[in-house]
Amino acid sequence: MSAWTSAGVSIGISSVDRKDSSHSVCHVMAPSENCYRWTADMRSILRSVFLSHSPTRKVLGLCLARPCNTNRLCQECAMPSASQSHHYDIHVFCCINERAPGHPRGSCTARGSQALQAYMKAQGKALGLGSRVRINKSGCLERCELGPTMVIYPEGVWYTYNSEADIDEILEHHVLGGERVERLLLEPGQTRPRPTDPPRLTLQVADVSLTAPAVKRFVLRSPDDTDLPAYPAGAHIDLFTEPGLRRSYSLAGDPADREQYVLGVRREQDSRGGSSWLFDQLSANSKVTASVPRISFALATDATMHTLIAGGIGITPILAMGHELKTRSEDYHLHYCTPSEAETPFLKEVRSVFGPRVTFHHDGGDPATGLDVQALLADPVTGQHIYVCGPAGLVESARLHSSHWPEEAFHSELFAVEPATDELPNEAFDVFLSRQKMTLSVPPERSILEVVRDAGVAVETSCEDGLCSCCWTRLLGGEADHRDHVLSSAEKLANESIMICVSRAADGETLILDL
Template sequence: MSTDLHYETHVFVCVNERAPDHPRSCCSARGSADLRDYMKDRAKELKIPNIRVNSAGCLERCELGPTMVIYPDGVWYHFQSRNDIDEILARHIIGGERVERLMLEPGQIFPKPKVHEVLTLTVNSVTPLTDLISRFELVDPDGGELPSFDAGAHVDVFTKTGLRRSYSLANDPAERDRYVLGVLREDNGGGSRWMHGDVSAGMELSVSPPRNNFPLVGNAAKHTLIAGGVGIAPLLAMGHALRRGDTEYTLHYCAKSAEEAVFKEDVTDVFGDRVVWYFDGGDPAKGIDLEAVLKSPAKNEHLYICGPAGLLKAARENASHWPAGSVHFELFAPSANTQEWQNEAFKISLSRHKKILTVPVDKSILEVVREAGLDVESSCENGICNTCRTGLLGGTAEHRDEVLSDQEKADQSVIMICTSRAKKGETLILDL
């Protein structure tokens, strides 16, 4: 290409930094400096000729950040991840195309409303496994492939009564033709009561694509899995994945009795002699000897726990000496938390929408944000499912959820807006 320009491609990446309490926040707080470095390195590695990637001050489109503009094309992008940068390099800079999904429109001021993807699936079968737990198999209505998932993933079911409830996928992640869920009917669970009472084979269900808040750690030297009751579901999917690898793993599975051990045959098939069974008759003292099992973690061993709140609490307490980041768990219901929280009113800044709002004592951040007209996803609204996870760009939160790790809570860079609030006297700057 012949050009009179000094650089054929000149990229300006905003790395402007504002004070942490600034209501607009900035591209740096949203990770732009690391991504600029990544872009520079990748451009070099790809040997892209005559390109310059420069740091820029505020490009005055902060609500859409992180932002970059590419000249001489004059194309603006919003980017958030290394994948976004890779796509901009491959398609725009090398391929001469446009990456429409990341492009900012001329005159655009605020982010576009999110499009929530929903799948319509057919219930292929409903099979009672115990008095309280049933197995639901969902398939594509036309027999097509379903979106892939990794072990530990869940889908959200949208009930016809207006609820959204998360259920773990229990089948082999290599299967693309079905999702298998195990659903426990809980007396106070509107979602599970609807699933048990109103859903039957042949019905259509609205379901979110799979998401994973409970993934296996790829480079672990050993995996220990602890399941109670229907908590076996995501761990069964993990068993499918683990048996294809060569990492050591063991499942400890506790149920009231052999008859009430859900997915018993699948567990036997998948785990073989790597499962240790416990039938406690409802007496936790006769269940898994957590002290012995969790006493001495091996180097780079990871622990995954899923089951009733009591088992989860006991397992986490017994693993409190495990290295940070090595204990992973998934909750179905909030644990019987004895902590008394005192609500106070505080301010939030919706940094992408130029709004400063007050959260009164009797409302959650989620409610206030919705009242302001933002479409924000939620499911449990109890701080256990991770759906309402929101970037925290400034201010100090009082984390009341049970889903963030201790490290994430200490980092103060995300918040569960259904339950958590600001620490006394703090204003929270949200990535909304």
């Protein structure tokens, strides 16, 4: 007997007489226990069972009258009966179908399903579910535009999922708790994604203080004192200000502290409503809406030495990194650049967190007299990583003087983009939205984001300058002209994702987006 599974159905093939294939049968073992004699109509049997999304159904006229339900080898089909084989309480089938690169429908594998299925299997084993839950790989489940997808039997519940967090939620609530995860459910017959509201947090201001001239420290907590979503060092949240704006702010606190988020905000002279609104409108007990934390500036996990460079308000993500590094065994040192001690945001906290591992560089307002970036980065050291956050001039100087370092050893985050001296030429091009089955034309004067938004497709956005990674989109086909400040050179060369707020198509290319 041989057996295989797909789309939530276990199929067994056996024969009483191996020399006579006319005696072979197909046994749909789980969850229906229906048996069929192997005939030329087998293709129609399988298609009917698989594509109906109802694998307990019988294909009338072809199903054998007596199912395998005895405690011995079934005389009709020579297969072990149900009671003789190991039974699982739950079968999970994760689609890992692949298609050729650039296929307009994409595939679950192109959207990360293989790694997620492996993660789910490992987590199931870690939770001790191996004896009663089987997590299977499946071929195409014909819901490509909604992928990655899985179906869980015996209930026949379909989910779409995109992250390890989604997997954890499905395991915790559905597999262990018996409750469906409503936000990930797929409806019968659904072929396109439903519009969804991204998760939002309501936060209450617990404290506001001035940490340097024109720089305020905001402490935000949950109004009901529950734990806030966890975040790694280097993460940021977006605040939704009253004028209808959305602005990103790095988290400066200790990532281990789930009770509060700490922000540092500099009041910008040419503020478009973000920092000025926070300064003028937020005080103790005020409430503000925020996104959940996101990360695009993370500590390397394979470094033996971390060199951190912060300029002014750029200390905020670096301070969180200091908190985390204190708990790790790697070496680290901070170079902190400000005009003077009095103009140093978070001075007391920086001294407390970094202790002797910080060097202050006060330049009196003239960066040329401050940190010698070229000398600091002159000699690459194996295992050493560089992290830079601050004004564009500081970041670009560090990038320039570390050009002889391995590219993966350099990490940076910008808060603002310097005005371009030369505008890049723009040409019109088309994009195909794989999940929506929609082709859109992007004229020279508009961005992909603007065109997609006008078409009624919801996309998360924030800075719209190619800085924050909020509009990160998987690229399924076509070559992009990458113009963002988030992706590394290697990531741009790999051409697997795109920031649709600023990047465009290369000449003559049509982009296939996972939207």
